[in-house]
Amino acid sequence: MGVSRRRGAVALAVGIGLLMTACAKHAPQDTLKPNGPAARTIDHLYVPVFWIAAVIFVLVQGLLLVFLFKYRDRGERDERPEPVQLHGNTKLEFGWTVVPAVLLALVAAATLPTIFKLAKKPTNPINVTVVGHQFWWEYRYTDPDIGVVTANELHMPVGRDVYITEDGTLRKPDGTLDADVIHSFWVPRLNGKTDMIPGRVNHMKLKADTPGVYLGQCTEFCGLSHANMRLKAIAETPAEFDAWVQTMKKPAATPVDGDPAFAGYQLFTSRGCAGCHTVDGYTEGLVGPNLTHVYSRTSFAGALFDMSPANLSKWLRNPPGEKPGSRMPNLNLTPDEISKLVAYLETLK
Numbered sequence: 001m002g003v004s005r006r007r008g009a010v011a012l013a014v015g016i017g018l019l020m021t022a023c024a025k026h027a028p029q030d031t032l033k034p035n036g037p038a039a040r041t042i043d044h045l046y047v048p049v050f051w052i053a054a055v056i057f058v059l060v061q062g063l064l065l066v067f068l069f070k071y072r073d074r075g076e077r078d079e080r081p082e083p084v085q086l087h088g089n090t091k092l093e094f095g096w097t098v099v100p101a102v103l104l105a106l107v108a109a110a111t112l113p114t115i116f117k118l119a120k121k122p123t124n125p126i127n128v129t130v131v132g133h134q135f136w137w138e139y140r141y142t143d144p145d146i147g148v149v150t151a152n153e154l155h156m157p158v159g160r161d162v163y164i165t166e167d168g169t170l171r172k173p174d175g176t177l178d179a180d181v182i183h184s185f186w187v188p189r190l191n192g193k194t195d196m197i198p199g200r201v202n203h204m205k206l207k208a209d210t211p212g213v214y215l216g217q218c219t220e221f222c223g224l225s226h227a228n229m230r231l232k233a234i235a236e237t238p239a240e241f242d243a244w245v246q247t248m249k250k251p252a253a254t255p256v257d258g259d260p261a262f263a264g265y266q267l268f269t270s271r272g273c274a275g276c277h278t279v280d281g282y283t284e285g286l287v288g289p290n291l292t293h294v295y296s297r298t299s300f301a302g303a304l305f306d307m308s309p310a311n312l313s314k315w316l317r318n319p320p321g322e323k324p325g326s327r328m329p330n331l332n333l334t335p336d337e338i339s340k341l342v343a344y345l346e347t348l349k
């Protein structure tokens with residue numbers, strides 16, 4: 001090996017090492033750090049299967065290297081007799097058929113109960129229907145005592161199951177499907193991923209052990225901003241969750257003439273926002289996220305931007321410029337219109 005090649009190898013090893021320590025330190029979407037029963041169930045299957053596979057890998061690759069070296073072609077100098085041929089050795093052939101079969105049977109025996117455990121419907125859950133849109137998530141809390149519609153940030157009380165229905169069969173009043181293309185819903189520290197398929201219904205459970213914000217994202221390529229289709233699962237104490245539900249059930253703020261937000265409130269219908277967005281009791285658009293309490297969220301547009309007047313202004317100036325492929329068009333708003341609209345959005349808490 002030349003000096004430069006050796007240096008290259010060392011640099012690569014150091015690079016991989018650094019990358020691995022970086023991952024170990026802060027990875028908010030680390031599947032290997034489960035923080036809920038479903039993710040833990042998966043982890044309890046993954047870890048033993050990983051080690052079985054690792055032992056086999058080392059064994060097989062190790063033997064391969066040994067034999068490659070031991071029986072390498074030594075050219076003319078080689079005076080060894082031809083090695084004993086194994087073809088037709090019943091004991092060996094039996095062995096390497098039965099051992100993998102037994103190992104696979106063991107893995108299957110561990111996998112099957114895991115599948116059933118994950119698929120079991122929880123008792124007394126909070127029911128949330130999730131619809132995947134390019135490029136944001138819609139959550140509909142369908143229990144009659146909650147009945148809230150929101151986007152991108154899924155609130156859940158710790159210690160209680162959320163039973164998610166990924167309903168790709170829902171239709172808008174005009175008959176078209178709510179769902180557009182295939183997405184996949186994934187909060188790595190709480191559960192595996194489940195595809196959302198237009199025309200089909202899938203289910204999954206989420207439950208968090210401790211309060212916190214669990215990041216997730218879409219994991220099925222769905223278009224230009226697939227990588228920008230993020231989400232937050234916000235696990236809070238039951239009291240905090242109830243308070244959130246109460247906030248969400250409050251009617252939308254309705255500015256009256258003379259309020260600073262009144263001009264923006266009027267622009268909301270005159271500049272076309274109303275055609276795509278619902279603000280309960282005011283507008284009924286069904287294309288974009290429900291904005292009734294948009295400013296109570298910590299982020300927006302697929303949890304891509306932190307919620308702030310500055311970020312909302314940037315967004316309104318040119319949505320597809322901020323988030324490629326976004327279904328919210330550039331409405332060519334003037335800076336004055338933008339500041340008025342943002343002033344109104346800020347009241348929607």
Ligand SMILES: [Cu+2]
Nearest residue numbers: 218220222226
């Ligand atoms: Cu996607």
